[in-house]
Amino acid sequence: MNLADYQGIWVYIEVKDGKVAPVSLELLGAGRKLADKRGTELGGVLIGSGIKELAPTLFAYGADVVYVYDDPIFAHYRTEPYMRALLHCCQKYKPEVLLYGATPTGKDLASAIATDLPTGLTADTTILDIEEDTGLLLASRPAFGGNIMATILCKKYRPQMATVRPKVMKALPPDPTRTGRIVEERIELREEEMRTKVLEVVRQTVKKARIDEADIVVAGGKGMGSKEGFQLIHELADVLGAAVGASRDVVEAGWIDHHHQVGQTGVTVTPKIYFAIGISGAIQHIVGMQNSELIIAINKDPNAPIFQSCHYGIVGDALEIVPLLIKRFKEEIPKLKASADAKEEIRHA
Amino acid sequence: MLHIVACIKQVPDTKVAKINPKTNTIDRASAPAILNPYDAHAVEEAVRLKKRYGGVVSVLTMGPPPAVKAIRKCIELGADEGYMISDRAFAGADTLATSYALAKALEQIAKQRPIDLIICGKMTIDGDTGQVGPGIARRLDIPPLTGVNKVVEINKEKGYAIVHRKLEDGYEVVKSTLPCLFTVEKEINDISFAPLPNMIKAARYYPTIWTANDLENVDRKQLGLKGSPTIVSKIWTPPKPKGGEMLEGTTEEKVEQLLSIVLEKKELFQS
Numbered sequence: 001m002n003l004a005d006y007q008g009i010w011v012y013i014e015v016k017d018g019k020v021a022p023v024s025l026e027l028l029g030a031g032r033k034l035a036d037k038r039g040t041e042l043g044g045v046l047i048g049s050g051i052k053e054l055a056p057t058l059f060a061y062g063a064d065v066v067y068v069y070d071d072p073i074f075a076h077y078r079t080e081p082y083m084r085a086l087l088h089c090c091q092k093y094k095p096e097v098l099l100y101g102a103t104p105t106g107k108d109l110a111s112a113i114a115t116d117l118p119t120g121l122t123a124d125t126t127i128l129d130i131e132e133d134t135g136l137l138l139a140s141r142p143a144f145g146g147n148i149m150a151t152i153l154c155k156k157y158r159p160q161m162a163t164v165r166p167k168v169m170k171a172l173p174p175d176p177t178r179t180g181r182i183v184e185e186r187i188e189l190r191e192e193e194m195r196t197k198v199l200e201v202v203r204q205t206v207k208k209a210r211i212d213e214a215d216i217v218v219a220g221g222k223g224m225g226s227k228e229g230f231q232l233i234h235e236l237a238d239v240l241g242a243a244v245g246a247s248r249d250v251v252e253a254g255w256i257d258h259h260h261q262v263g264q265t266g267v268t269v270t271p272k273i274y275f276a277i278g279i280s281g282a283i284q285h286i287v288g289m290q291n292s293e294l295i296i297a298i299n300k301d302p303n304a305p306i307f308q309s310c311h312y313g314i315v316g317d318a319l320e321i322v323p324l325l326i327k328r329f330k331e332e333i334p335k336l337k338a339s340a341d342a343k344e345e346i347r348h349a
Numbered sequence: 350m351l352h353i354v355a356c357i358k359q360v361p362d363t364k365v366a367k368i369n370p371k372t373n374t375i376d377r378a379s380a381p382a383i384l385n386p387y388d389a390h391a392v393e394e395a396v397r398l399k400k401r402y403g404g405v406v407s408v409l410t411m412g413p414p415p416a417v418k419a420i421r422k423c424i425e426l427g428a429d430e431g432y433m434i435s436d437r438a439f440a441g442a443d444t445l446a447t448s449y450a451l452a453k454a455l456e457q458i459a460k461q462r463p464i465d466l467i468i469c470g471k472m473t474i475d476g477d478t479g480q481v482g483p484g485i486a487r488r489l490d491i492p493p494l495t496g497v498n499k500v501v502e503i504n505k506e507k508g509y510a511i512v513h514r515k516l517e518d519g520y521e522v523v524k525s526t527l528p529c530l531f532t533v534e535k536e537i538n539d540i541s542f543a544p545l546p547n548m549i550k551a552a553r554y555y556p557t558i559w560t561a562n563d564l565e566n567v568d569r570k571q572l573g574l575k576g577s578p579t580i581v582s583k584i585w586t587p588p589k590p591k592g593g594e595m596l597e598g599t600t601e602e603k604v605e606q607l608l609s610i611v612l613e614k615k616e617l618f619q620s
């Protein structure tokens with residue numbers, strides 16, 4: 001393998017309900033920085049059915065070139081046809097780096113591509129950098145067991161591939177005047193030869209606000225003591241109109257289901273306010289919430305690592321403090337609402 | 350009669366593992382070795398399918414000799430046969446080299462008894478990538494079905510499986526040809542209590558153990574560290590953030606300070 005043949009930073013563009021998935025726009029933002037540092041092009045690979053018109057969006061968010069595979073066979077994500085298309089694209093145009101969102105689809109596709117090419121794949125990266133002169137990708141991720149990070153390299157194979165969690169990177173502000181090249185590609189795929197078929201897609205709307213979209217997240221940890229103690233987290237969230245988050249240990253204890261887990265193996269959240277209550281602050285948790293605008297920690301251990309990663313901290317017993325908070329918010333929030341309504345009336349008068 | 354193989358791994362229990370502050374690596378002596386929790390669900394599902402359709406459940410692991418313990422745990426859960434590949438040549442494998450070695454072992458198992466279905470866990474709690482399962486499927490050229498949270502039907506005569514695959518906001522119903530490979534979510538089942546006869550069988554169980562030499566047509570260059578494109582270049586502790594401002598005073602005073610900080614973001618509470 002001649003490493004110099006491989007050029008350009010690429011992002012696999014995930015499409016959901018006819019739109020570009022937010023994580024792909026975030027990766028274009030991250031990819032743009034890598035491409036500029038390396039002095040090379042940023043490419044997006046767009047696979048789907050009726051998706052060609054999404055290319056301008058990708059240019060606006062930083063792409064220089066978009067490779068398009070548009071065919072009805074790609075109507076639903078399936079490993080086999082998507083993999084064939086992406087392999088074709090990699091073999092024909094030889095990117096130096098290929099990034100994927102660490103979503104169910106991105107992980108599935110990346111694992112298959114890594115095996116077939118073959119090349120190295122780093123999972124759940126949280127920090128990306130590139131060596132300007134060699135093009136070596138420095139992909140860092142939290143590593144097992146504690147507050148450590150590992151930087152992973154793939155020296156001898158190309159492309160260098162990584163999956164990156166949603167909401168870890170930042171999308172650039174879109175520039176609608178940016179344009180780029182569209183490269184349309186086709187491969188021969190026959191539906192009769194596909195070994196999997198999607199029979200039905202069932203959407204389950206979650207009744208509570210989705211935790212990754214909520215403005216306020218109240219998250220509780222093992223420090224709440226018990227499933228009953230954890231009820232206080234639900235109550236505080238209710239009063240604040242917030243979504244409920246949890247540490248992994250809480251999920252494993254069965255106090256709440258996995259949808260609520262924040263962190264490396266859960267959801268990444270970036271709310272306006274994040275409460276971490278009775279959460280120790282292990283790196284795997286921190287990576288899932290560190291980009292929140294305002295982080296408030298309550299913990300009875302003054303040395304808990306969470307206090308390193310918060311904006312405001314309270315040392316104390318959550319089982320005592322949270323009920324007080326609930327009571328006081330219950331009193332104060334209606335007053336705020338009332339004053340807002342009053343102002344509204346004045347404006348209408 | 351189905352032949353289902355679950356791929357399982359023994360992992361350090363990262364919940365109790367300590368980090369050696371000097372080397373920044375996991376202190377293995379501090380961590381009891383356990384069956385990867387996600388793989389217990391893979392074995393449980395295989396055993397349930399065996400009860401539903403009849404068949405044999407085998408488990409396969411790659412690991413050092415003490416990993417026999419994890420196989421015994423699977424026998425307790427109801428697996429019939431255990432296979433282990435163990436050799437220094439496998440050491441230091443990343444996901445690509447791991448899936449290569451496991452695929453070779455699966456080919457060998459299939460020669461003795463053809464395999465209809467392979468089940469892997471969603472991920473390991475030490476490697477934590479979820480890449481090995483799909484990697485095995487690609488190497489054996491069978492369809493990978495990731496994120497399976499329900500098995501609707503397995504029909505060996507007609508050669509298909511129908512499952513639910515978990516999506517971010519729901520699930521999809523997928524039909525695949527057999528053989529294929531599932532990676533399963535935790536919620537697919539609850540682990541059953543091991544019945545006493547299984548425990549007795551497990552205590553005395555010895556799996557079939559193969560070294561690299563016992564596997565046919567193995568390209569040694571693809572094994573272990575040599576066969577791993579990724580390397581860990583450094584392990585580091587992220588710089589400690591400055592830390593937040595600590596609110597002081599009596600509990601009531603701290604609560605009031607917090608209240609005013611939060612309520613400053615008025616717009617969040619006024620709609």
Ligand SMILES: Cc1cc2nc3c(=O)[nH]c(=O)nc-3n(C[C@H](O)[C@H](O)[C@H](O)COP(=O)(O)OP(=O)(O)OC[C@H]3O[C@@H](n4cnc5c(N)ncnc54)[C@H](O)[C@@H]3O)c2cc1C
Nearest residue numbers: 221222223247248263264265266278279280282300301318
């Ligand atoms: C591969 C891997 C992936 C992981 N992924 C995730 C992930 O996605 N998300 C995640 O959260 N974790 C994850 N973890 C686990 C993580 O390492 C921690 O074990 C976990 O976050 C700890 O949860 P906790 O803070 O609730 O519990 P603990 O660490 O037990 O902390 C409890 C805290 O509560 C405090 N406390 C106790 N009583 C009270 C009280 N009355 N009032 C106030 N404070 C109190 C204690 O001082 C302590 O700080 C992962 C681990 C590994 C190895």
Ligand SMILES: Nc1ncnc2c1ncn2[C@@H]1O[C@H](COP(=O)(O)O)[C@@H](O)[C@H]1O
Nearest residue numbers: 356411469470472473476478479480481
């Ligand atoms: N050494 C191993 N031996 C057997 N199976 C493994 C091994 N490593 C990983 N697996 C399987 O692959 C799955 C995903 O592992 P990972 O990619 O490490 O997260 C696990 O849940 C296991 O089913």
